[in-house]
Amino acid sequence: MTRSNPSLRDQLLDAAETVAAREGVSRLTFDAVAAEAGVSKGGLLHYFTNKDQLIESMVQRAADGWRHHFRGAYESVPPGPGRMVRGLLLNCFTDAQAWTEELRRSYSSVFAALAQNPALVAPMREAYAELYSYLEADGLPDGMAETLATAIDGLWLYWVLRLRPVDQADLDRMRGVLEGVLSQAMEAAKENGSQTTTPQKS
Numbered sequence: 001m002t003r004s005n006p007s008l009r010d011q012l013l014d015a016a017e018t019v020a021a022r023e024g025v026s027r028l029t030f031d032a033v034a035a036e037a038g039v040s041k042g043g044l045l046h047y048f049t050n051k052d053q054l055i056e057s058m059v060q061r062a063a064d065g066w067r068h069h070f071r072g073a074y075e076s077v078p079p080g081p082g083r084m085v086r087g088l089l090l091n092c093f094t095d096a097q098a099w100t101e102e103l104r105r106s107y108s109s110v111f112a113a114l115a116q117n118p119a120l121v122a123p124m125r126e127a128y129a130e131l132y133s134y135l136e137a138d139g140l141p142d143g144m145a146e147t148l149a150t151a152i153d154g155l156w157l158y159w160v161l162r163l164r165p166v167d168q169a170d171l172d173r174m175r176g177v178l179e180g181v182l183s184q185a186m187e188a189a190k191e192n193g194s195q196t197t198t199p200q201k202s
Contacts, residue, residue: 009047012037013061014102016054020109025055025116055113056120062110063123070131074199081139081189082182084131084199085148089182092152093175096168099159107160134199141192144185148178 015037020028028051034041048054073087092098114121135145155174158164 008039008043010061012039012044012047013054013058016058017105017109020055020058020112021105025109025112028055030054055117058106059110059113059120060123062106063127065106066124067127067130070134074134081186082145084134084138085140085145085182088149088152089175089178092156093171093178096166096171099166104160104162111160130199137199139189140182140185141188144181148182148185151178 012033016028016033019032019036023032030041030044030048030051033054034044037044048057069091070084070088073091074084075087077083077086077090110124114124131149132146135149138145151174155166159166
């Protein structure tokens with residue numbers, strides 16, 4: 001999920017995330033962001049008219065990035081029961097190097113923003129509503145896809161909050177366990193004749 005050739009707007013949001021993750025949203029000022037980005041305050045004001053707009057843009061970008069990631073994960077695996085979960089396991093649990101400091105910084109800053117202003121959660125809530133429409137259409141026994149996705153989210157949250165490190169051995173071990181549970185669920189879905197449906201995109 002690393003951005004290639006970021007625009008100046010993305011560079012400014014990167015700088016805002018860095019300041020927010022390092023010092024907290026309360027200290028997120030235009031002066032601090034401009035200094036972090038190496039631009040003038042006027043250059044920052046060209047893209048964001050006030051602090052609230054800057055923070056909203058940080059949250060929206062994180063939500064858009066997550067939506068792009070799970071849609072790509074879904075498309076990366078063959079159709080059939082458990083497609084969304086299979087995609088998440090493949091794309092989130094295959095390469096520990098994909099869990100970058102850029103991603104940790106982005107979500108750490110979003111959590112800081114949401115702690116200060118819970119009303120900003122709307123873009124993330126919309127992204128997760130779409131993800132759960134995929135999970136609910138996954139053709140697995142009731143609640144199974146959501147449960148497996150929540151396990152994936154749990155490790156992600158631990159990592160973002162620096163509650164535990166993640167390395168390749170961790171991902172391989174946990175992916176093996178989750179794929180075992182998923183395999184059993186897929187067998188049950190076949191026996192029960194469960195059908196996948198088309199998820200609703202927002």
